[in-house]
Amino acid sequence: MNWVNVQYKSNLRKYEKKDGMKALVTYCLIMCSAFFQGWLYTTNANVFVLNLSQILIPLVLIAVFFCFFYCSKENIRSIGINSDNIKNSIVFGLAGGFVLLAIQTALYIIQGKSVSFINPTLLNWVIFLFAAFEEEILFRGYIQTRLFGLINGxxxxxxxxxxxxxxxxxxxxxxxxxxxxINALSTVYIVSLLVLHFFCDAVYKRTNCLWGAFLLHVIYNAVGAMIQIS
Known part of the structure; x- marks a missing residue:
């Protein structure tokens, strides 16, 4: 069975060096927003403002991206916003999300830590949704596919x-x-993020539909907020 969707591979062949350069510019904008988010945490802003910024910053990034995207006259389907294979995409996303939950939990247990679970708040869920939507559209849907214009592999x-x-x-x-x-992130967190990337990558490539990867990412974000270690 060919794991990579035929339409996904067909789209890749359309991209050129200029598309790859646009992808790198998009990445730089995301990094700038991440530094800005970090700066906010060094201010006297209250918790509500900081939480709100985790919604507003992804919203602004998405809005700027779509303005740029439409000005470039690109097809929205080319970043996985479509209903093609949506059922398979969701099934793969759910399965991947629960496998990732098991991997994360196992990594903590292997380290000898006690793991328990709490329920995220409504605000947490809103943050999860916007963060996952932004990162899946920009990284899996746009940056990765357009980088193929620079690197054929x-x-x-x-x-x-x-x-x-x-x-x-x-x-x-x-x-x-x-x-x-470099060790600002824990080893478990780094491994979890990399596994998340390759899981989302696999779901998107298999179905050419981003919704399953988005669902997987939301589950990952929720798990990160639910797990308490001691």
């Missing part, structure tokens, strides 16, 4: 995109701590 592009995806989770911790260091 799906596995190489996927690995590069996994590094880009991982890197955007550093700036907040760097700014808050006042220092740049």
């Amino acid at each position: 799906q596995w190489i592009v996927s690995i590069i995109n996994s590094v880009l995806f991982l890197s955007i989770h550093y700036p907040v911790r760097w700014i808050v701590s006042g220092a740049i260091f």
